[in-house]
Amino acid sequence: MSDSPHSAQTTTPGEGAVRRFLRATEIDPRLLGMVGALLLIWLGFHLYGVWVLGEGSFLTPRNLWNLSVQTASIGIMATGMVLVIITRNIDLSVGSIVGVVGMYTGLLQVEWLPPMMGLGNPMIWVIAVVFGITLGALIGLFHGLLIAYLAIPSFIVTLGGLMMWRGMAFLASSGRTISPVDTTFALLGGGPYGAIGATGSWILCAIACAGIAWAMMRGRAARKLHGFALRPIWAEYVVGGISASVVVIATLVVNAYPWPKGILKDYYAKLGQDVPEGAFIAHGFAYPVIIMVAVVLMMTVLMTRTRFGRYVFAIGGNPEAAALSGINTRAMTVKIFALMGALAGIAAIIASARLNSATNALGDLDELMVIAAAVVGGTSLAGGVGTIYGAIIGALVLVSLQTGMVLIGFGDGSYRKIVIGVALVLAVYLDIVYRKRIK
Incomplete structure (x- = not known):
């Protein structure tokens, strides 16, 4: 599927699946x-x-x-x-x-x-x-x-x-x-x-994913405007999906790392409170x-x-x-x-x-x-x-x-x-x- 005649991807006889994938996605x-x-x-x-x-x-x-x-x-x-x-x-x-x-x-x-x-x-x-x-x-x-x-x-x-x-x-x-x-x-x-904490990290993650989608669409529009060959739609989704997945996985990892117990205790002591049972404050990015x-x-x-x-x-x-x-x-x-x-x-x-x-x-x-x-x-x-x-x-x-x-x-x-x-x-x-x- 393509939206321009310039986006047609020619297939070289005998070309392997991996090589075709790399050529289509331009990775x-x-x-x-x-x-x-x-x-x-x-x-x-x-x-x-x-x-x-x-x-x-x-x-x-x-x-x-x-x-x-x-x-x-x-x-x-x-x-x-x-x-x-x-x-x-x-x-x-x-x-x-x-x-x-x-x-x-x-x-x-x-x-x-x-x-x-x-x-x-x-x-x-x-x-x-x-x-x-x-x-x-x-x-x-x-x-x-x-x-x-x-x-x-x-x-x-x-x-x-x-x-x-x-x-x-x-x-x-x-x-x-x-x-x-x-x-x-x-x-x-x-x-x-x-660090910016869990909430700030998810906000940053959402901004990054939106930025990836915007960059993909803008790049495709620029190619179409100048008559350059377009990647297949599926390749656009693959590249964008991989990029967004890396951002999401990174966010999950940094939000899974909690503050150490000593710092958590000092933090709640400054608030005049005891550490709540099961308290978990993530570092974030x-x-x-x-x-x-x-x-x-x-x-x-x-x-x-x-x-x-x-x-x-x-x-x-x-x-x-x-x-x-x-x-x-x-x-x-x-x-x-x-x-x-x-x-x-x-x-x-x-x-x-x-x-x-x-x-x-x-x-x-x-x-x-x-x-x-x-x-x-x-x-x-x-x-x-x-x-x-x-x-x-x-x-x-x-x-x-x-x-x-x-x-x-x-x-x-x-x-x-x-x-x-x-x-x-x-x-x-x-x-x-x-x-x-x-x-």
Whole structure:
């Protein structure tokens, strides 16, 4: 069934059912591979816990909720790293940017603003957030200027930034831990109070499902308007149904994770009540996860619906041709690194809020996790290829590996580094194989 002659789907003789399904739904096979790998990792860790440890603790609402919060800061930065790598650059400084932004943001809240504005002033957290994002963007802007206008390789510039900003973070506090941060600011890191609860989560779920339906209808109308081939109606329903199902399942999971008993007791004590029998207050979606989703939507629109995104892919595909076609590649490089810095600033805000402090270890080695997340998610180091959703799945894969190893008793950081290293090399090898097959 179709509503346009352009929507007719031709069938290639001998084509398999799976290939026909993927062609009709336009689902990226690499996306299926990444999702399949993620599900195998989850299932493997859970079954190992059941069979060896006597308890499966991975596929539980508690662990999956914590996993989503832990992925937020890495995922946010990975969306920016996709743009950097697509344009054949690299940014080794993002972890140190997280450290220096987190430190100065902490000092702003703890030592600088309270004497001027008063302790607990409601504007402190707002100023801290704006300051953190701006500082990150300025650092990224500085890197971009050096790379674009002085022709210094991005590897060298950001390697220098990795060391310089980490040193500045240490000097800013003389090695001290700055805590506690503003109480409202701390909510941005998650936790029982840093989430929107069951009702808010279902409202967000309904909005998301409505947004999916609207996007599907708008996309189909746009295709029809421009005379592009339409997907079969059944394929539209399948894609929309899968997308909505993921949102609903995620909502069910986060709403199945209750507040801990101690926090529940404190909450009712503040109300002057005893804890009711069978009291259950769900966490719902945490603020870091909501921020990450907002960033993903913004970056997806930026990459797929704007001239800026088209220029990014053009530069990555052939920098010389892009320059000859009139694209200001230097200005684009500056903008990309400034955006990367701003995203690192957002990650710093989430990380310091989650710890309720700013420490010198904040963001340590995050640059490796972020680059690995982008590459595992399908971004090619050769440039020109990458997706935002792939980077998020890549971040989920890496954080899942780390979390799973802790749960099964391999909490030593050495083991986790080995696994991340193997995953990174394997991802690059698979990218090379894939690129050879499509040539």
